Amino acid sequence: MASDLHCHTKISDGSLGIEDLIAMAKRRGISTLSVTDHDTTAGATRAVIIGKRQGLNVIHGVEFSTADPARNGKAHLLCYMCDTPDRLEGLCRQIGERRKKAANDMVRRVMRYYPITPEMVVRCAQGSTNFYKQHIMHALMDAGYADSIFGDVFDKLFGKNGTARVEIEYPDVRDVVELIHSAGGIAVLAHPYLYKNEALLEELAASGLDGVEVWHPTHSEEQAEALKDFATQHNLLMTGGSDFHGMYSRTQRTLCSTSCPDEHVQALFAYKERHSK
Secondary structure (H helix, E strand, O other): OEEEEEEOOOOOOOOOOHHHHHHHHHHHOEEEEEEOOEOOOHHHHHHHHHHHHHOOEEEEEEEEEEEEHHHOEEEEEEEEOOOOHHHHHHHHHHHHHHHHHHHHHHHHHHOOOOOOOHHHHHHHOOOOOOOOHHHHHHHHHHOOOOOOOOOHHHHHHHOOOOOOOOOOOOOEHHHHHHHHHHOOOEEEEOOOOOOOOHHHHHHHHOOOOOEEEEEOOOOOHHHHHHHHHHHHHOOOEEEEOOOEOHHHOOOOOOOOOOOOOHHHHHHHHHHHHHHHO
16 A cells, blocks of 8 residues: 655645545555654644545654754755654754744845735744745736746745845754654664755765655656665665645645655554564
């Protein structure tokens, strides 16, 4: 059966609520799902409870936004099955506050060009723990100034040299790996090719990283094979998923359009059991 270990909901920057996501997973015939909202444990904790009610196996997950200062780059870490989510709350709060400040600055900059209001963005972000660029774009769509979340308007405002772009200072990826382990979680480097994290992956694999996301929509078959070989050589877990965001995806990604093979889902559970003894 299919498993998707990388999904986002309205709690962060997805367009579907947890209940709808789980209902869709049930209809899709998915056996195991992980809700990995950005920098918050709220979605995962609720999803596990709702999953039990609905008879769906839901793995507790979080996706942390981090920095790789050595290369002036970014990296995302997936945290699975942590024993004490409370230990992650300080980090979630720190990143959340920085994200909120940056989002407020971005809204003010966007308002120089378009007559939207902060209240419009707030309504689009209803249910989320924070404000994301997708919510600002949704407000611009509602106002008729954009016809899609991602497109020319997004690139003009939030692209590499976007007129409304505000960078967020994220914590060091190495510190976050340590914090995940202190909370009894499994640390997996997400989509390493997306942020050109190949050298970082080598470093983290030698210093305690538990796994790597092999199967991701942005990975080619050749890249997935290279990551499989690397994971095998370094005794790392292999995970995968669709990185589902609903209508807030840059490209069309349906739930479980990229999946994690059953044997690697079972390896994740077995790894957790061994390290819990």
